[in-house]
Amino acid sequence: xxxxxxxxxxxxxxxxxxxxxxxxxxxxxxxxxxxxxxxxxxxxxxxxxxxxxxxxxxxxxxxxxxxxxxxxxxxxxxxxxxxxxxxxxxxxxxxxxxxxxxxxxxxxxxxxxxxxxxxxxxxxxxxxxxxxxxxxxxxxxxxxxxxxxxxxxxxxxxxxxxxxxxxxxxxxxxxxxxxxxxxxxxxxxxxxxxxxxxxxxxxxxxxxxxxxxxxxxxxxxxxxxxxxxxxxxxxxxxxxxxxxxxxxxxxxxxxxxxxxxxxxxxxxxxxxxxxxxxxxxxxxxxxxxxxxxxxxxxxxxxxxxxxxxxxxxxxxxxxxxxxxxxxxxxxxxxxxxxxxxxxxxxxxxxxxxxxxxxxxxxxxxxxxxxxxxxxxxxxxxxxxxxxxxxxxxxxxxxxxxxxxxxxxxxxxxxxxxxxxxxxxxxxx
Numbered sequence: 001x002x003x004x005x006x007x008x009x010x011x012x013x014x015x016x017x018x019x020x021x022x023x024x025x026x027x028x029x030x031x032x033x034x035x036x037x038x039x040x041x042x043x044x045x046x047x048x049x050x051x052x053x054x055x056x057x058x059x060x061x062x063x064x065x066x067x068x069x070x071x072x073x074x075x076x077x078x079x080x081x082x083x084x085x086x087x088x089x090x091x092x093x094x095x096x097x098x099x100x101x102x103x104x105x106x107x108x109x110x111x112x113x114x115x116x117x118x119x120x121x122x123x124x125x126x127x128x129x130x131x132x133x134x135x136x137x138x139x140x141x142x143x144x145x146x147x148x149x150x151x152x153x154x155x156x157x158x159x160x161x162x163x164x165x166x167x168x169x170x171x172x173x174x175x176x177x178x179x180x181x182x183x184x185x186x187x188x189x190x191x192x193x194x195x196x197x198x199x200x201x202x203x204x205x206x207x208x209x210x211x212x213x214x215x216x217x218x219x220x221x222x223x224x225x226x227x228x229x230x231x232x233x234x235x236x237x238x239x240x241x242x243x244x245x246x247x248x249x250x251x252x253x254x255x256x257x258x259x260x261x262x263x264x265x266x267x268x269x270x271x272x273x274x275x276x277x278x279x280x281x282x283x284x285x286x287x288x289x290x291x292x293x294x295x296x297x298x299x300x301x302x303x304x305x306x307x308x309x310x311x312x313x314x315x316x317x318x319x320x321x322x323x324x325x326x327x328x329x330x331x332x333x334x335x336x337x338x339x340x341x342x343x344x345x346x347x348x349x350x351x352x353x354x355x356x357x358x359x360x361x362x363x364x365x366x367x368x369x370x371x372x373x374x375x376x377x378x379x380x381x382x383x384x385x386x387x388x389x390x391x392x393x394x395x396x397x398x399x400x401x402x403x404x405x406x407x408x409x410x411x412x413x414x415x416x417x418x419x420x421x422x423x424x425x426x427x428x
Contacts, residue, residue: 130171154176158174263340265341
């Protein structure tokens with residue numbers, strides 16, 4: 001059996017590219033946002049709005065994804081700003097993944113705009129890995145209207161590293177015998193999962209490049225960085241045996257996440273965000289008649305490090321306050337209370353179609369009280385369905401009404417309001 005062949009496919013500046021395609025093909029605009037200094041960002045009047053995506057011309061001004069919009073405008077006063085359109089992004093992402101599945105059934109989506117594809121054994125259909133990647137890149141451009149970077153290797157880690165070498169619209173390889181030449185000279189910050197804080201710790205150990213890290217004594221890394229140190233040491237040496245895991249067709253969980261307008265630095269701020277996420281997740285679960293027993297909280301720090309934690313609840317539920325209570329407990333265990341956060345997410349799994357609870361003398365809630373909470377949530381759902389989600393909100397959000405139902409889907413998509421999308425993105 002030959003070696004594995006794994007592709008990592010990443011849409012270039014996806015939000016901006018998908019917006020540009022929509023505006024040109026549907027709205028009939030002549031200018032291409034990708035060819036001028038432009039960004040996807042929130043309300044220009046808000047100093048807390050951040051850059052979600054940028055064009056190549058905007059990058060030349062030093063504009064960075066994640067920086068405040070007002071700073072970007074100081075660098076380029078004539079910057080064209082377009083609002084995010086998550087309805088379009090979700091549709092485009094779905095068709096992006098469907099295109100990848102035409103090359104291989106083994107596709108694992110990593111985020112809305114990137115995925116791994118196991119191309120092992122497809123040589124007779126598509127040719128060599130480089131030829132197959134070129135066919136894939138060309139089809140995505142011709143049929144969906146945007147460019148991608150494709151990284152090729154024997155495993156997921158190196159494929160992702162290869163895809164980040166040079167952008168946009170490039171194909172790169174990074175096989176094990178190419179690591180010393182292509183990957184080891186890179187700054188250690190370029191290694192997957194190494195953020196700014198870890199980079200500072202590694203520099204104190206005299207580790208500046210990925211090659212330095214690969215050659216460092218593993219015992220030293222374990223002593224200074226614990227299990228995480230061992231993980232990045234294996235990564236620096238190109239070791240990653242994870243298989244490409246296609247997403248199951250049946251929904252195994254409900255989740256939502258949001259990137260905050262400003263860093264979250266207190267428990268109170270975090271709980272506000274978690275409650276808004278639980279509102280949207282629980283409402284979707286109730287609409288589908290699902291309850292869940294396992295709740296996870298995902299965090300991304302302001303230096304782009306990711307961590308997550310989960311717990312199993314005493315029973316399966318879709319009541320907002322019960323999920324929120326569980327999310328707060330998980331968050332307390334996951335966060336160090338020191339590192340600022342830029343993104344929070346909540347996910348509920350272990351689904352069932354029937355709620356069940358284990359009541360005891362110390363639970364603080366009787367079956368009658370539980371039923372009342374469920375009926376209250378259902379009444380709120382009915383009001384929001386009829387009059388819009390802003391018709392009613394919790395008192396906790398009286399000073400922040402715009403964010404009482406946060407997450408990756410915009411208000412139009414959550415409330416069922418739709419708009420035309422390009423033919424390339426239409427459902428069959």
